[in-house]
Amino acid sequence: MLHESLGIVLKHQARNQLLFSIFAPMTHHDTIVALATPAGAGAIAVIRLSGADAITIASQIFTSISGKDLATQKTHTVHLGHLKDGNRIIDEVLATVFKNPNSYTGENVIEFSCHGSSFIQQEIIQVCLRKGCRMATAGEFTLRAFLNGKMDLSQAEAVADLIASDSEASHQLAIQQMRGGFSSEIKVLRQELLDFASLIELELDFAEEDVAFANRDEFQLLISKITLVLKRLIDSFATGNVLKNGIPVAIVGEPNVGKSTLLNALLNEERAIVSDIAGTTRDTIEDEISIGGIGFRFIDTAGIRETVDVIEGLGIKKTFEKIEQAQVVIYLFDASGIDFTSTDAISKGRTLQSIQIELEKIKNQFPQKNLVVIANKVDQLSEANIETLKAQVSDVQLLSAKKGIGVDALKNTLLDFVNTGALRNNETIVTNSRHYDSLLKALEEIIKVQEGIDMDLSSDLMAIDIRQALYYFGEITGEITNDELLGNIFANFCIGK
Ligand SMILES: Nc1nc2c(c(=O)[nH]1)N(C=O)[C@@H](CNc1ccc(C(=O)N[C@@H](CCC(=O)O)C(=O)O)cc1)CN2
Ligand SMILES: Nc1nc2c(ncn2[C@@H]2O[C@H](COP(=O)(O)OP(=O)(O)OP(=O)(O)O)[C@@H](O)[C@H]2O)c(=O)[nH]1
Numbered sequence: 001m002l003h004e005s006l007g008i009v010l011k012h013q014a015r016n017q018l019l020f021s022i023f024a025p026m027t028h029h030d031t032i033v034a035l036a037t038p039a040g041a042g043a044i045a046v047i048r049l050s051g052a053d054a055i056t057i058a059s060q061i062f063t064s065i066s067g068k069d070l071a072t073q074k075t076h077t078v079h080l081g082h083l084k085d086g087n088r089i090i091d092e093v094l095a096t097v098f099k100n101p102n103s104y105t106g107e108n109v110i111e112f113s114c115h116g117s118s119f120i121q122q123e124i125i126q127v128c129l130r131k132g133c134r135m136a137t138a139g140e141f142t143l144r145a146f147l148n149g150k151m152d153l154s155q156a157e158a159v160a161d162l163i164a165s166d167s168e169a170s171h172q173l174a175i176q177q178m179r180g181g182f183s184s185e186i187k188v189l190r191q192e193l194l195d196f197a198s199l200i201e202l203e204l205d206f207a208e209e210d211v212a213f214a215n216r217d218e219f220q221l222l223i224s225k226i227t228l229v230l231k232r233l234i235d236s237f238a239t240g241n242v243l244k245n246g247i248p249v250a251i252v253g254e255p256n257v258g259k260s261t262l263l264n265a266l267l268n269e270e271r272a273i274v275s276d277i278a279g280t281t282r283d284t285i286e287d288e289i290s291i292g293g294i295g296f297r298f299i300d301t302a303g304i305r306e307t308v309d310v311i312e313g314l315g316i317k318k319t320f321e322k323i324e325q326a327q328v329v330i331y332l333f334d335a336s337g338i339d340f341t342s343t344d345a346i347s348k349g350r351t352l353q354s355i356q357i358e359l360e361k362i363k364n365q366f367p368q369k370n371l372v373v374i375a376n377k378v379d380q381l382s383e384a385n386i387e388t389l390k391a392q393v394s395d396v397q398l399l400s401a402k403k404g405i406g407v408d409a410l411k412n413t414l415l416d417f418v419n420t421g422a423l424r425n426n427e428t429i430v431t432n433s434r435h436y437d438s439l440l441k442a443l444e445e446i447i448k449v450q451e452g453i454d455m456d457l458s459s460d461l462m463a464i465d466i467r468q469a470l471y472y473f474g475e476i477t478g479e480i481t482n483d484e485l486l487g488n489i490f491a492n493f494c495i496g497k
């Protein structure tokens with residue numbers, strides 16, 4: 001009996017596989033060529049060929065110094081020789097041979113390392129095209145690696161993220177995803193669910209006999225576990241998105257308080273124009289730096305005030321838009337102008353009382369933002385007034401953008417806003433919005449399955465929701481895919497990758 005039912009399970013799994021390989025046939029039989037290194041002059045450039053004819057085409061245009069034929073060389077060997085167009089030598093190059101299936105793409109691959117002149121690069125590509133290669137489309141090498149089973153879809157997407165990574169955090173996330181941690185987590189869940197789906201569908205075949213192959217308690221456990229994992233992954237996206245793209249930080253405040261000076265101090269370069277004329281910064285200025293391995297994108301804005309100047313008005317409007325997009329708002333005020341002897345609350349920004357009122361207003365204005373309040377130009381204050389300021393204005397950081405005092409403390413404050421725990425603990429962090437969407441949809445289906453269990457729904461109805469959940473899991477790793485989806489993903493790659 002055990003063997004018998006196992007046989008039926010296998011039959012069902014075969015059906016699952018069929019159901020889920022809605023795999024449009026694609027024509028990737030051509031041999032493709034592209035520059036793998038950046039366009040323009042360099043010490044060395046790499047031109048890569050991939051496809052069934054890569055080695056035969058290469059052997060026609062490459063003459064080895066020691067008289068070897070490329071076509072008969074072992075995989076992963078490098079050869080010095082001349083690259084020729086007929087009898088004309090284009091360059092002295094190194095040719096690396098990778099033989100199907102042992103290459104990045106899983107196909108025959110040749111790499112020519114040539115002298116990095118734009119002219120030589122173009123000549124070599126042209127001769128390859130004349131010999132029967134075609135130009136690779138964006139991401140086509142990696143697409144082929146995916147189609148040939150060298151990596152799954154989320155790993156292929158990580159390759160693009162890796163190339164784009166510009167901070168330690170975004171780099172670590174991409175490496176992690178490329179190594180397949182996230183994929184295997186999803187694949188395990190998918191397989192466990194698939195196994196249960198098969199058992200439940202088995203019950204359909206024996207409907208008249210009223211047998212239950214799928215243990216409902218175990219099934220409940222699995223669904224609870226999947227729900228937890230999905231929720232954790234979905235939650236991680238908030239962090240992942242921030243770590244991957246850098247945290248936008250808007251620097252705002254009235255004109256002349258030292259916003260641009262602070263931007264320059266943070267970036268350690270004279271990025272923005274600084275002057276004692278109020279209304280110096282008209283357009284927003286952005287630049288990114290890494291603090292503690294995390295990317296922060298600082299946005300210097302036009303000082304906020306009532307103005308009749310049209311251009312300045314547009315700048316101020318943009319300031320408010322930038323505040324909307326920012327995750328952290330640094331609000332600066334000028335501490336050097338405070339009259340510490342007055343208790344007048346009306347004269348705006350000039351007494352401790354009026355500053356407290358102003359800050360209250362700011363806090364209410366951006367309730368959902370991380371707000372850092374900064375008293376700038378403290379180099380102009382006496383010790384006594386600094387103490388008064390600290391005592392009277394809560395949660396204020398003292399700073400001198402001009403003298404660079406308090407800048408490191410500000411950086412630490414910014415880092416505190418980032419939850420780096422997950423990163424440190426090597427937990428899976430979702431960074432890709434496509435994956436995030438699929439996870440949300442999968443969770444929706446799993447919740448329906450849970451409702452089905454609670455209502456003691458019949459197997460056939462439950463199976464439909466499970467199938468749908470399985471579909472969304474498969475979308476992430478690429479077990480489920482279609483040309484349009486692949487097109488969208490790989491179109492964002494560079495040509496040659
Ligand atoms: N010159 C060069 N550098 C490169 C690449 C490349 O394609 N060419 N890569 C491209 O992005 C990355 C490295 N990725 C690679 C992944 C797999 C294989 C490869 O040959 N795989 C074979 C053999 C593995 C083995 O030796 O055990 C295989 O998978 O069977 C090569 C490069 C980064 N550096
Ligand atoms: N003493 C002192 N002066 C500063 C400090 N920070 C900025 N300043 C001066 O304040 C003036 C205005 O600085 P900016 O950085 O241009 O001010 P802003 O807030 O960008 O001004 P707008 O672009 O007009 O909104 C300049 O003369 C700066 O040198 C500081 O910490 N101490």
Ligand SMILES: [Mg+2]
Nearest residue numbers: 259260280281
């Ligand atoms: Mg400015």
